Amino acid sequence: MAKHAITLNVNGQAMDVAVDSRELLIHTLRDRLRLTGAHIGCETSHCGACTVDIDGASVKSCTLLAVQCQGAEIHTVEGLATADGLHAVQQAFTQEHGLQCGFCTPGMLMRTYRFLQENPDPTDDEIRHGMAGNLCRCTGYQNIINAVRVAGEKLRQGEAEPAE
Numbered sequence: 001m002a003k004h005a006i007t008l009n010v011n012g013q014a015m016d017v018a019v020d021s022r023e024l025l026i027h028t029l030r031d032r033l034r035l036t037g038a039h040i041g042c043e044t045s046h047c048g049a050c051t052v053d054i055d056g057a058s059v060k061s062c063t064l065l066a067v068q069c070q071g072a073e074i075h076t077v078e079g080l081a082t083a084d085g086l087h088a089v090q091q092a093f094t095q096e097h098g099l100q101c102g103f104c105t106p107g108m109l110m111r112t113y114r115f116l117q118e119n120p121d122p123t124d125d126e127i128r129h130g131m132a133g134n135l136c137r138c139t140g141y142q143n144i145i146n147a148v149r150v151a152g153e154k155l156r157q158g159e160a161e162p163a164e
């Protein structure tokens with residue numbers, strides 16, 4: 001199968017990788033770059049467990065070919081924390097008990113990271129709509145809604161700036 005040499009900018013680092021024509025970005029991230037935080041929960045683009053941030057948008061990485069991402073700026077959950085500690089969205093999910101098994105969490109965090117830049121002071125309704133592309137089988141969502149609200153408060157107070 002034909003290989004394509006591409007460069008992905010992942011969490012601020014340029015990474016050269018040879019990918020198959022039909023390779024999905026989620027497999028490149030997990031299997032070639034060993035960034036196994038992003039997960040796979042379906043084959044129909046519904047669950048959002050594979051969500052990463054690409055060029056300023058939340059993207060389901062199971063629904064994109066790696067070759068389409070040549071030169072893209074990609075942020076994954078592994079890049080959220082800094083030397084100063086956890087990002088505000090990670091702190092808030094921890095404080096508000098917004099996770100149980102943790103399988104949906106990397107996708108939830110990456111969606112929250114972008115959603116709060118799209119809408120820094122959302123209502124609970126707006127949070128529910130904004131997070132509708134991410135499914136969770138454990139939490140019943142309420143603590144996730146709380147976590148997104150609290151993360152927004154933290155960011156507005158400047159406790160942790162989004163790592164852009």
Ligand code: FES
Nearest residue numbers: 041045047048062
């Ligand atoms: S793995 Fe379910 S939407 Fe990507």
Ligand code: FES
Nearest residue numbers: 100104136137138
């Ligand atoms: S915490 Fe288990 S699927 Fe969301």
